[in-house]
Amino acid sequence: MARIAVVAGDGIGPEVVAQARKVIDAVLPGVTATEYDLGAARYHRTGEVLPDSVLTELAGHDAILLGAVGDPTVPPGVLERGLLLKLRFAFDQYVNLRPSRLWPGTAGPLANVKPGEVDLVVVREGTEGLYAGAGGSLHRDTPAEVATEESLNTRHGVERVIRDAFTRAARRERRRVTLVHKTNVLTHAGSLWARAFEAVAAEHPDVTTEYQHVDAAAMFLVTQPQRYDVVVTDNLFGDILTDIAAAVTGGIGLAASGCINPEGRYPSMFEPVHGSAPDIAGKGVADPVAAVLSAALLLEQLGHPDAAVRVTEAVATELSQRTPGVPLRTEEVGDRLAGYATA
Amino acid sequence: MARIAVVAGDGIGPEVVAQARKVIDAVLPGVTATEYDLGAARYHRTGEVLPDSVLTELAGHDAILLGAVGDPTVPPGVLERGLLLKLRFAFDQYVNLRPSRLWPGTAGPLANVKPGEVDLVVVREGTEGLYAGAGGSLHRDTPAEVATEESLNTRHGVERVIRDAFTRAARRERRRVTLVHKTNVLTHAGSLWARAFEAVAAEHPDVTTEYQHVDAAAMFLVTQPQRYDVVVTDNLFGDILTDIAAAVTGGIGLAASGCINPEGRYPSMFEPVHGSAPDIAGKGVADPVAAVLSAALLLEQLGHPDAAVRVTEAVATELSQRTPGVPLRTEEVGDRLAGYATA
Ligand SMILES: CC(C)[C@H](C(=O)O)[C@@H](O)C(=O)O
Ligand SMILES: CC(C)[C@H](C(=O)O)[C@@H](O)C(=O)O
Numbered sequence: 001m002a003r004i005a006v007v008a009g010d011g012i013g014p015e016v017v018a019q020a021r022k023v024i025d026a027v028l029p030g031v032t033a034t035e036y037d038l039g040a041a042r043y044h045r046t047g048e049v050l051p052d053s054v055l056t057e058l059a060g061h062d063a064i065l066l067g068a069v070g071d072p073t074v075p076p077g078v079l080e081r082g083l084l085l086k087l088r089f090a091f092d093q094y095v096n097l098r099p100s101r102l103w104p105g106t107a108g109p110l111a112n113v114k115p116g117e118v119d120l121v122v123v124r125e126g127t128e129g130l131y132a133g134a135g136g137s138l139h140r141d142t143p144a145e146v147a148t149e150e151s152l153n154t155r156h157g158v159e160r161v162i163r164d165a166f167t168r169a170a171r172r173e174r175r176r177v178t179l180v181h182k183t184n185v186l187t188h189a190g191s192l193w194a195r196a197f198e199a200v201a202a203e204h205p206d207v208t209t210e211y212q213h214v215d216a217a218a219m220f221l222v223t224q225p226q227r228y229d230v231v232v233t234d235n236l237f238g239d240i241l242t243d244i245a246a247a248v249t250g251g252i253g254l255a256a257s258g259c260i261n262p263e264g265r266y267p268s269m270f271e272p273v274h275g276s277a278p279d280i281a282g283k284g285v286a287d288p289v290a291a292v293l294s295a296a297l298l299l300e301q302l303g304h305p306d307a308a309v310r311v312t313e314a315v316a317t318e319l320s321q322r323t324p325g326v327p328l329r330t331e332e333v334g335d336r337l338a339g340y341a342t343a
Numbered sequence: 344m345a346r347i348a349v350v351a352g353d354g355i356g357p358e359v360v361a362q363a364r365k366v367i368d369a370v371l372p373g374v375t376a377t378e379y380d381l382g383a384a385r386y387h388r389t390g391e392v393l394p395d396s397v398l399t400e401l402a403g404h405d406a407i408l409l410g411a412v413g414d415p416t417v418p419p420g421v422l423e424r425g426l427l428l429k430l431r432f433a434f435d436q437y438v439n440l441r442p443s444r445l446w447p448g449t450a451g452p453l454a455n456v457k458p459g460e461v462d463l464v465v466v467r468e469g470t471e472g473l474y475a476g477a478g479g480s481l482h483r484d485t486p487a488e489v490a491t492e493e494s495l496n497t498r499h500g501v502e503r504v505i506r507d508a509f510t511r512a513a514r515r516e517r518r519r520v521t522l523v524h525k526t527n528v529l530t531h532a533g534s535l536w537a538r539a540f541e542a543v544a545a546e547h548p549d550v551t552t553e554y555q556h557v558d559a560a561a562m563f564l565v566t567q568p569q570r571y572d573v574v575v576t577d578n579l580f581g582d583i584l585t586d587i588a589a590a591v592t593g594g595i596g597l598a599a600s601g602c603i604n605p606e607g608r609y610p611s612m613f614e615p616v617h618g619s620a621p622d623i624a625g626k627g628v629a630d631p632v633a634a635v636l637s638a639a640l641l642l643e644q645l646g647h648p649d650a651a652v653r654v655t656e657a658v659a660t661e662l663s664q665r666t667p668g669v670p671l672r673t674e675e676v677g678d679r680l681a682g683y684a685t686a
Contacts, residue, residue, distance in 0.1 A: 076530070077527050077528070085528070110452050111450075111453065136531055143498055145498040146496065147531040147534070147535040149529045154489050186478070186492045189492045191480070191490070192480065215582045215586040218584075219586040220590075223590050239557075239558045242558075246562065247562040247566050248565060
């Protein structure tokens with residue numbers, strides 16, 4: 001039976017993760033969960049972000065379920081680089097999977113897009129690009145200061161994430177992959193991405209392909225999100241595009257994500273995109289839906305697609321029955337979701 | 344009297360630029376214009392993109408009015424790097440100015456945003472960052488290929504564009520500047536941008552400031568574009584964010600831009616954001632409004648703020664009187680705008 005590591009984290013993390021675990025237990029009894037105390041709270045208490053011993057322990061699990069880490073009191077970069085990105089890189093989570101759906105029963109901000117019409121997934125590269133940490137500065141704090149950030153792209157890294165995107169697209173109804181880059185300006189990396197894309201596309205004659213520059217894609221995600229099926233893109237573009245996709249489908253409050261090592265050599269990690277939301281933490285009013293949808297991605301990755309579908313459909317039921325404006329209780333939502341998923 | 348260089352370019356470029364010139368002539372008689380044949384057509388005919396002799400001639404003008412360059416038949420990067428970016432860098436156009444308004448009479452895609460509510464300007468850095476052209480590749484076309492792109496940021500370059508943003512904000516009603524970066528991941532460049540921002544902010548106690556990560560800004564531009572006044576950001580983030588801002592204010596069909604060398608040591612360049620739109624070229628149906636608004640930015644930069652306001656108000660009149668769905672004629676719109684601007 002699956003062994004998962006749980007990093008509930010900061011702010012609303014513990015509250016929403018508790019509901020995600022409740023739902024996992026309901027659809028797949030017997031999963032064992034070990035809690036790890038990581039995040040802003042631990043950092044403030046001990047000065048530690050991610051001790052090597054914890055990293056080693058985490059590596060022994062089948063997956064990681066993460067709530068949220070972060071707090072305005074921690075300097076920028078400390079938890080991002082030291083914890084989230086460290087895990088993504090250490091566990092070679094090269095597929096950062098971010099589905100976006102405009103769920104029936106919900107309202108997006110776009111006047112011309114009706115619930116049910118948007119169903120896309122961004123396959124964001126997770127271990128390269130501008131996130132590699134290559135860069136530096138000279139003459140800091142003088143008028144001569146120069147600072148660099150370097151985007152590193154390898155054929156190995158680019159091709160494997162593109163291949164993952166095509167494999168996912170081949171299993172979907174529309175079977176369409178959009179490559180997003182900026183080949184007209186970032187000509188070196190752009191050319192590598194474009195050539196790798198072409199090569200993998202040739203292995204999938206059944207999948208339709210298109211290319212868009214990132215600025216155009218950002219625009220079309222706003223004006224015609226319905227047109228997308230699978231989008232594959234680099235780490236930084238994916239960071240931006242997935243927040244746009246979340247925005248047009250009702251906000252990051254509903255957005256799930258998975259940082260996946262597809263071969264299962266290392267644990268994959270699943271987390272709601274919303275962050276720790278310190279303003280509403282501890283009040284029992286956070287929406288656990290994004291955490292529960294992240295749990296569905298976890299179940300799917302661990303080889304339980306039926307359980308994943310049941311959880312996803314429970315969310316669809318829950319959302320379609322909500323009355324706009326009526327406040328929710330985190331626990332009650334979790335109870336309902338567990339109920340729907342096992343009905 | 345001002346001497347401008349006109350690069351009408353490809354596709355609908357010549358049609359819309361003709362209307363922009365008509366309006367300039369109406370509000371500021373006596374401007375002399377010299378036409379330069381650059382773009383996809385010239386490249387195909389002669390193999391030339393931007394001969395040094397033309398660059399030198401352009402440098403002798405007070406400003407450049409550009410229609411659109413580009414065509415699907417030209418390989419990616421050739422005209423972008425060889426012409427547009429070359430001009431931006433050669434003429435040190437470090438302020439890439441992109442205003443976005445949801446004009447009364449127009450419809451944006453957002454259900455909750457009413458015409459008249461959005462009025463923001465993005466001040467995008469234009470001469471540094473990932474656009475510097477630093478990067479390369481090794482082992483091309485082998486499994487070992489690696490490709491890099493480097494973002495170069497100098498205190499000089501960052502501070503001057505931030506200063507420009509504050510100066511603009513200080514003249515606006517809301518006097519608010521939002522810095523957008525990704526300081527939690529791009530820690531070197533992010534720190535430089537954040538420190539330069541703080542230093543310049545200290546010179547402007549009357550201006551309110553905030554910071555957002557680029558992913559959050561992309562999201563808020565979709566959900567709450569009303570909240571922004573002046574946004575300052577780096578070259579690539581600005582490329583993406585301005586297309587989102589255009590999308591939420593009715594599309595790039597209405598978006599104007601200026602590549603500005605504020606000191607006037609080199610000519611500034613003004614162009615509609617829409618591109619050459621080969622599908623509708625030559626039919627006399629392209630909307631010249633974005634080109635005319637770009638001409639307004641040109642007039643403002645050349646020290647004719649009253650003429651600029653008259654042109655901008657002519658556009659407001661034109662847009663408020665349009666009936667959705669009624670096709671327009673490029674020439675007629677130009678005639679009306681010239682009329683309104685001189686009424
Ligand atoms: C917190 C940050 C490092 C992270 C990222 O940029 O990847 C976040 O924005 C995300 O999208 O998961
Ligand atoms: C054509 C391209 C080089 C350009 C850019 O990326 O700056 C365009 O997208 C723009 O925004 O003006």
